[in-house]
Amino acid sequence: MTDSWVNHAGRTGSDLHLNLDWNPAGGGSRRAVLGRALREAIREGRLPPGTRLPPYRSLAADLGLARNTVAETYAELVAEGWLTARQGAGTQVAPRATPAAPPRVPDLVPPPPRPPAHDLRQGLPDASAFPRTAWLAAARRALTAAPHEAFGPGDPRGRPELRRALAGYLSRVRGVRTSPDTIVVCSGVAHALRLLFDGDVLRGPLAVESYGLPFHRSVLEAARVRTVPLTLDEHGAHTHDLTAHPGVRAALLTPAHQFPTGGSLHPRRRAAAVDWARATGGVVLEDDYDGEFRYDREPVGAVQGLDPQHVVHLGSLSKSLSPALRLGWMVLPDHLVEPVLRAKGEREAWAGVTDQLTLADFIESGHYDRHVRRTRQRYRDRRDRLVALLARRAPHITPTGIAAGLHAVLHLPPGTERSVTRAAARQRIAVDPLAAFRHPAAAMTAHDGLVVGYAAPPDHRLEAALDALCGILPPPP
Amino acid sequence: MTDSWVNHAGRTGSDLHLNLDWNPAGGGSRRAVLGRALREAIREGRLPPGTRLPPYRSLAADLGLARNTVAETYAELVAEGWLTARQGAGTQVAPRATPAAPPRVPDLVPPPPRPPAHDLRQGLPDASAFPRTAWLAAARRALTAAPHEAFGPGDPRGRPELRRALAGYLSRVRGVRTSPDTIVVCSGVAHALRLLFDGDVLRGPLAVESYGLPFHRSVLEAARVRTVPLTLDEHGAHTHDLTAHPGVRAALLTPAHQFPTGGSLHPRRRAAAVDWARATGGVVLEDDYDGEFRYDREPVGAVQGLDPQHVVHLGSLSKSLSPALRLGWMVLPDHLVEPVLRAKGEREAWAGVTDQLTLADFIESGHYDRHVRRTRQRYRDRRDRLVALLARRAPHITPTGIAAGLHAVLHLPPGTERSVTRAAARQRIAVDPLAAFRHPAAAMTAHDGLVVGYAAPPDHRLEAALDALCGILPPPP
Numbered sequence: 001m002t003d004s005w006v007n008h009a010g011r012t013g014s015d016l017h018l019n020l021d022w023n024p025a026g027g028g029s030r031r032a033v034l035g036r037a038l039r040e041a042i043r044e045g046r047l048p049p050g051t052r053l054p055p056y057r058s059l060a061a062d063l064g065l066a067r068n069t070v071a072e073t074y075a076e077l078v079a080e081g082w083l084t085a086r087q088g089a090g091t092q093v094a095p096r097a098t099p100a101a102p103p104r105v106p107d108l109v110p111p112p113p114r115p116p117a118h119d120l121r122q123g124l125p126d127a128s129a130f131p132r133t134a135w136l137a138a139a140r141r142a143l144t145a146a147p148h149e150a151f152g153p154g155d156p157r158g159r160p161e162l163r164r165a166l167a168g169y170l171s172r173v174r175g176v177r178t179s180p181d182t183i184v185v186c187s188g189v190a191h192a193l194r195l196l197f198d199g200d201v202l203r204g205p206l207a208v209e210s211y212g213l214p215f216h217r218s219v220l221e222a223a224r225v226r227t228v229p230l231t232l233d234e235h236g237a238h239t240h241d242l243t244a245h246p247g248v249r250a251a252l253l254t255p256a257h258q259f260p261t262g263g264s265l266h267p268r269r270r271a272a273a274v275d276w277a278r279a280t281g282g283v284v285l286e287d288d289y290d291g292e293f294r295y296d297r298e299p300v301g302a303v304q305g306l307d308p309q310h311v312v313h314l315g316s317l318s319k320s321l322s323p324a325l326r327l328g329w330m331v332l333p334d335h336l337v338e339p340v341l342r343a344k345g346e347r348e349a350w351a352g353v354t355d356q357l358t359l360a361d362f363i364e365s366g367h368y369d370r371h372v373r374r375t376r377q378r379y380r381d382r383r384d385r386l387v388a389l390l391a392r393r394a395p396h397i398t399p400t401g402i403a404a405g406l407h408a409v410l411h412l413p414p415g416t417e418r419s420v421t422r423a424a425a426r427q428r429i430a431v432d433p434l435a436a437f438r439h440p441a442a443a444m445t446a447h448d449g450l451v452v453g454y455a456a457p458p459d460h461r462l463e464a465a466l467d468a469l470c471g472i473l474p475p476p477p
Numbered sequence: 478m479t480d481s482w483v484n485h486a487g488r489t490g491s492d493l494h495l496n497l498d499w500n501p502a503g504g505g506s507r508r509a510v511l512g513r514a515l516r517e518a519i520r521e522g523r524l525p526p527g528t529r530l531p532p533y534r535s536l537a538a539d540l541g542l543a544r545n546t547v548a549e550t551y552a553e554l555v556a557e558g559w560l561t562a563r564q565g566a567g568t569q570v571a572p573r574a575t576p577a578a579p580p581r582v583p584d585l586v587p588p589p590p591r592p593p594a595h596d597l598r599q600g601l602p603d604a605s606a607f608p609r610t611a612w613l614a615a616a617r618r619a620l621t622a623a624p625h626e627a628f629g630p631g632d633p634r635g636r637p638e639l640r641r642a643l644a645g646y647l648s649r650v651r652g653v654r655t656s657p658d659t660i661v662v663c664s665g666v667a668h669a670l671r672l673l674f675d676g677d678v679l680r681g682p683l684a685v686e687s688y689g690l691p692f693h694r695s696v697l698e699a700a701r702v703r704t705v706p707l708t709l710d711e712h713g714a715h716t717h718d719l720t721a722h723p724g725v726r727a728a729l730l731t732p733a734h735q736f737p738t739g740g741s742l743h744p745r746r747r748a749a750a751v752d753w754a755r756a757t758g759g760v761v762l763e764d765d766y767d768g769e770f771r772y773d774r775e776p777v778g779a780v781q782g783l784d785p786q787h788v789v790h791l792g793s794l795s796k797s798l799s800p801a802l803r804l805g806w807m808v809l810p811d812h813l814v815e816p817v818l819r820a821k822g823e824r825e826a827w828a829g830v831t832d833q834l835t836l837a838d839f840i841e842s843g844h845y846d847r848h849v850r851r852t853r854q855r856y857r858d859r860r861d862r863l864v865a866l867l868a869r870r871a872p873h874i875t876p877t878g879i880a881a882g883l884h885a886v887l888h889l890p891p892g893t894e895r896s897v898t899r900a901a902a903r904q905r906i907a908v909d910p911l912a913a914f915r916h917p918a919a920a921m922t923a924h925d926g927l928v929v930g931y932a933a934p935p936d937h938r939l940e941a942a943l944d945a946l947c948g949i950l951p952p953p954p
Contacts, residue, residue, distance in 0.1 A: 028649075039652060039782065080652065080778040081747035094748060123630075130628040132620050135831075139616055143609050151607040151799040152933070153600075172505075175516060175557065187827055215822070270558040271571060301557040305516065322628040324830035345692070350664055352832045353801035354612075456629070 020063070030065055034073045042082050042093055051093040053083065116430035118465035122260060122407040123213075123323075124456035129375050130322050134367045135358060141365075142357035150357065154348025156341050158185025158329075161360035166329055169363050170313070174291055175301030177308045178331045184340050187350045188316045188328040189287055190219050193252075196312070197223040199343020201336060202283060207251040209237045210442035211261050211434070216252070216287075229439035232258060234400070236265035239273040242282075250283045251276070255303045256291040260437050260451045262401010262409055270303050277310035283333070284311045290319045292372045294404040295380045309333045317359070319406060320372055327355050379406055382454045382462060389466050396476040399452075406455035409434060416474045417448035423472040424450075431469065497540070507542055511550045519559050519570055528570040530560065593907035595942035599737060599884040600690075600795075601933035606852050607799050611844045612835060618842075619834035627834060631825030633818050635662025635806070638837035643806055646840050647790070651768055652778030654785045655808045661817050664827045665793045665805040666764055667696050670729075673789070674700040676820020678813060679760060684728035686714045687919035688738050688911070693729070693764075706916035709735060711877070713742035716750040719759075727760045728753070732780045733768040737914050737928045739878010739886055747780050754787035760810070761788045767796045769849045771881040772857045786810045794836070796883060797849055804832050856883055859931045859939060866943050873953040876929075883932035886911060893951045894925035900949040901927075908946065 018037040022030060041047045053059070056070040063070070074091050077083040085091045142161070150159065157163060163180035170176035186192050193216060196202045204225035208217070210232050220227055228245050230237040236258050242251055251273060255265035265273075273284050286303050294300070304313035308331075316328030332340060362368050383402055390397055390410070399408040412420055421433045434449035450469075457465045495514040499507065518524045530536070533547040540547070551568050554560040562568045619638070627636065634640060640657035647653035663669050670693060673679045681702035685694070687709050697704055705722050707714040713735050719728055728750060732742035742750075750761050763780050771777070781790035785808075793805030809817060839845050860879055867874055867887070876885040889897055898910040911926035927946075934942045 039778070043654065043782075076777070079741070079744050081744045081751070081780070081783050084744070094744075127627070127629040128625040130625075136617050136620055139831075140613050143613055148605040148607075148935075150604070151801050152604040154801045154803075177520065187829075190826060218822075264556070267556055267558045267561070267571075274558070300553070301516070301559075303558070305520075306558050322830070324628050324631045324825065326631075326825065326827055326829045345695075348801065348803065349667060350803055350827055352664075352803045352829050353799070354616075354832055354835075355829050358831075458625075 031069050031073050031076075034063070034065070034069065035076055038073065038077055039080075039082055047093050049093050049095045052089075053091045053093070055090065114428070117428035118430065118461070118468050119456045120429060120431040120452050120454065120465055120469060121456065122432060122451045122453035123318075124453055125319050125322065125406060126375065126378065126455050126458075127322065128458055129378065131367065131371050134371070135362065138361040138365060138367060139354065139358040142361040143354060146353075146357050150353055154351075154353055156184070156344040156346060156348050157181075158183070158348065158351060159353060159356040159360065162356045165360040165363040169368065170302075170315070170329075170331065173369075174288065174313075174315075175305040176313050176331055177305050178313075182308075182332050182334060182337055184330045184332060184337070184344070185348075185351050185356060186328050186330055187326040188318060188323075189289060189314045190215060191350060192312075192314050192328060192330045193219045193285075194223065195330075195340055195343045196285070197225045199340070201339040201343050202250050204250075205245070205248050206285075207242055207245060207248045208439060209253060209258060210439050210444050211437045212252075212254070212259060212439065214436065217439070227439065227441075229442040229444075231442075231444040232261055232263070234261075234263045236263045236269055237273075239265070239269045239276065242273065242276040243279075248282070249280065250285060252285040252287060253303070254287045254289060256288055256294070256300050257401070257404040259287070259289060259405075260401070260407060260409060260434070262403070262405065262407075264300050264403070265303070270306065273303065274307045274310060278307065282310070283336075286311050286313045288313060288315045290405045291315065292320055293376055293379060293406060295376070295383065296403050304331060309335075312336065320368075320375070325355055325359075327351055327359060379455055383408065385462065386452070386454050386466055389470060393470040394473045394476075397473055407451055407453040410450045410452055410473070412448040412450065413474055413477060414448055417450070420450060420472055420474060424469075427468055427472060429465070429468050429472065508546050508550050508553075511540070511542070511547065512553055515550065515554055516559060524570050526570050526572045529566075530568045530570070532567065591905070594905035595907065595938070595945050596933045597906060597908040597929050597931065597942055597946060598933065599909060599928045599930035600800075601930055602796050602799065602883060603852070603855065603932050603935075604799065605935055606855065608844070608848050611848070612839065615838040615842060615844060616831065616835040619838040620831060623830075623834050627830055631828075631830055633661070633821040633823060633825050634658075635660070635825065635828060636830060636833040636837065639833045642837040642840040646845065647779075647792070647808065650846075651765065651790075651792075652782040653790050653808055654782050655790075659785075659809050659811060659814055661807045661809060661814070661821070662825075662828050662833060663805050663807055664803040665795060665800075666766065666791045667692060668827060669789075669791050669805060669807045670696045670762075671700065672807075672817055672820045673762070674702045676817070678816040678820050679727050681727075682722070682725050683762075684719055684722060684725045685916060686730065686735060687916050687921050688914045689729070689731070689736060689916065691913065694916070704916065704918075706919040706921075708919075708921040709738055709740070711738075711740045713740045713746055714750075716742070716746045716753065719750065719753040720756075725759070726757065727762060729762040729764060730780070731764045731766060733765055733771070733777050734878070734881040736764070736766060736882075737878070737884060737886060737911070739880070739882065739884075741777050741880070742780070747783065750780065751784045751787060755784065759787070760813075763788050763790045765790060765792045767882045768792065769797055770853055770856060770883060772853070772860065773880050781808060786812075789813065797845075797852070802832055802836075804828055804836060856932055860885065862939065863929070863931050863943055866947060870947040871950045871953075874950055884928055884930040887927045887929055887950070889925040889927065890951055890954060891925055894927070897927060897949055897951060901946075904945055904949060906942070906945050906949065 018041060020033060020037050022033055056074055057067055060067045060070040078085050082094055083091050084094045162185060163183040166183050167178050167180045205228050206225050207230050208227045210229040228248055230241055237253055276282060277284050288302060302313055304311040313331035317325045387399055390399055398411045402408045417433050424431050432451045434451055497510060497514050499510055533551055534544055537544045537547040555562050559571055560568050561571045639662060640660040643660050644655050644657045682705050683702050684707050685704045687706040705725055707718055714730055753759060754761050765779060779790055781788040790808035794802045864876055867876055875888045879885045894910050901908050909928045911928055
């Protein structure tokens with residue numbers, strides 16, 4: 001870009017410095033260039049408020065522009081509030097167009113914290129495993145085939161193509177009993193909770209598990225929903241305690257793989273949850289956050305299959321593809337479909353149509369199954385490496401919850417969780433203490449532990465990350 | 478798909494009908510097929526609760542399966558709650574696995590209303606104009622070039638690539654003064670309002686224009702924000718009245734093209750809005766919903782350029798590309814960046830990464846400008862056809878607000894709006910009466926009118942739509 005500077009000594013006696021580049025990178029007519037230059041000069045204080053501009057005729061002559069060009073530019077800047085034009089007083093820089101303080105941008109957002117040396121946080125899939133080529137191919141097929149109306153205002157239920165694909169997939173893989181009409185697309189499980197509770201579809205108090213995602217709790221708190229923690233053990237939540245809380249009408253559970261402690265909800269407890277919902281008119285919210293990632297046998301089917309009229313089944317792409325896609329789904333009992341759509345509003349307000357169409361094709365073409373199979377194998381290998389390393393280097397530390405998912409819980413000797421967490425911080429190992437997931441009102445005994453996600457580190461750094469982790473574990477008693 | 482039916486006379490005396498298709502379309506191992514068939518039989522009531530299943534050995538022999546296959550399938554269904562297994566009692570269908578009532582799906586969601594014969598609703602761009610090929614090419618470039626971390630949990634501000642592209646574009650085209658650090662990506666203007674008010678970044682009461690989007694008002698009502706209507710005329714909102722409402726600390730305006738009445742905010746009123754914000758510490762919310770679509774001269778620059786520290790500039794792709802993309806942005810004063818990020822949460826919860834990356838490329842590669850130019854020409858032609866037709870067939874009806882945007886207001890003789898609206902409904906012409914946009918507490922005189930969107934009908938149907946519209950207009954007085 002070439003800068004051409006023009007000095008103009010107007011009747012104001014001040015120089016008019018304009019940065020006039022007639023062939024700017026950004027493009028634009030001569031009028032646009034002149035307008036930009038004037039705005040810039042006013043912004044930067046080179047033309048202070050009250051400054052009288054030269055009459056358009058003389059500026060036009062000086063710059064070798066048509067008079068109209070300058071006159072129109074002046075009119076435009078008057079319309080925008082930069083200049084004022086009054087009969088007799090000529091054209092002046094408007095009083096409020098004072099230069100803003102120089103932008104304080106560098107201070108604005110705290111600089112991103114130094115990235116951890118090793119990232120063993122839960123909930124992060126392997127970002128490098130995103131199947132870009134297959135996804136783009138699905139996008140091409142899907143966007144080419146989509147009807148024009150797909151680019152109009154969206155159906156609040158989500159694209160029919162996607163709801164059809166999900167109904168088939170969830171029935172086949174997760175034993176969910178549904179039809180496209182009872183599926184509502186959303187941007188993830190947290191969004192689903194927001195719609196259900198902020199939209200007054202369901203009311204609290206809500207039973208939750210004594211350990212769970214703090215993020216979900218804050219969504220619920222923002223919606224002013226009181227949560228009642230259920231005790232947990234290796235067989236999942238004590239759903240038989242639900243009847244002890246007569247006000248509770250909904251229960252949020254992670255039946256396939258309790259988050260984060262890792263148990264699978266015991267058959268009797270699945271039955272107890274459904275029985276409770278039937279007896280009280282309650283609703284079980286089944287957060288199936290990593291239902292596809294079970295390693296040692298076929299995945300446990302969804303609780304929803306036991307009673308679709310009393311269970312809301314929630315899922316998303318966050319673990320299976322990427323949390324950055326912001327795409328999830330709710331499988332609803334019949335009577336909740338309309339209330340959820342009312343809460344959502346008359347148009348789709350969240351989930352973008354291109355990803356919806358692409359995912360529909362990605363599922364129908366078999367690429368989703370293939371991707372899940374491939375990543376499952378990868379995560380299973382990683383889990384095996386973690387387990388083997390622990391057996392060798394810290395045999396007194398038991399990992400649990402390893403039959404599924406992308407994380408394990410390492411049980412620590414009582415009283416050591418805080419010192420281990422501090423050691424992790426010192427070594428810049430990003431890993432969460434079990435306490436971070438505990439409900440503040442939980443009554444059950446707290447155990448010391450670390451929640452170790454093993455999916456996020458790139459393959460070539462996993463060994464080093466696990467090594468570093470073993471280095472901070474407490475010695476055998 | 479071939480169905481193979483096997484009858485098994487178990488010790489229960491009842492036939493066990495299993496729909497066993499060993500090569501199902503959905504794929505799966507023999508164990509998966511058997512599990513599916515058993516679940517289906519239980520669901521459909523063919524295996525009622527309490528039914529004793531044959532011992533796994535005999536079923537295996539009957540079906541020619543390995544014993545392990547059947548034993549594992551039983552165990553799986555026990556884990557899922559479909560079956561119970563007790564020492565001595567064998568394997569039975571669980572008591573709560575009663576068949577659900579057949580799904581009431583067909584009644585669930587009211588059938589979509591019969592589509593209108595002619596769609597002249599405002600706010601809908603031409604869905605057939607979505608640039609699929611260019612968008613897919615941008616997606617390919619963007620997704621191929623993106624770093625792996627793009628598919629990890631998203632930055633709540635939005636992708637840096639997109640914020641950089643938007644900062645350049647908005648500065649060049651709309652005169653917005655910003656840097657990538659003060660832009661926060663969201664899913665649209667309504668989402669921005671939600672974040673600002675539901676997230677307690679700003680507080681009400683909020684001054685709004687006496688005519689505006691009902692959808693925005695309902696977002697604000699849901700956030701319990703009281704709105705105070707400002708009177709409007711052809712020069713936009715009476716912003717000089719802002720000082721008369723001492724409690725008000727924010728004002729939502731549509732300066733480039735008042736929605737829906739169509740005026741452009743007068744320079745003195747732009748100045749008054751900014752002066753008010755400076756004097757009171759207030760904030761102007763500039764909804765730049767169709768800022769790119771001005772037909773008769775260069776677009777009026779954004780008010781934000783006058784004072785970036787007192788104006789929040791809001792925009793989206795809804796008019797320029799498609800409302801189905803769910804992508805928008807907020808350009809924030811420095812002091813609001815952190816509160817908005819706090820309201821948004823630690824991860825991006827809404828806007829998908831693929832569209833963010835694609836839009837960044839679409840802007841930087843010049844395709845966005847090209848698309849806007851092309852559609853602007855198209856919409857201008859449509860507007861000209863509307864104006865010409867009215868001049869010929871209903872010269873007593875004045876269209877206003879036609880200098881920009883995708884809609885016009887047709888002013889009707891006093892007292893005729895309701896009958897015209899009823900006539901439109903009878904003829905299945907989808908078009909909104911002006912009254913639909915009026916703030917319930919507006920004090921200004923109500924005028925009769927129709928808000929006519931001319932962008933949505935496909936090209937070959939526009940003539941017929943406008944013809945039908947002329948047919949319901951009141952005759953000359």
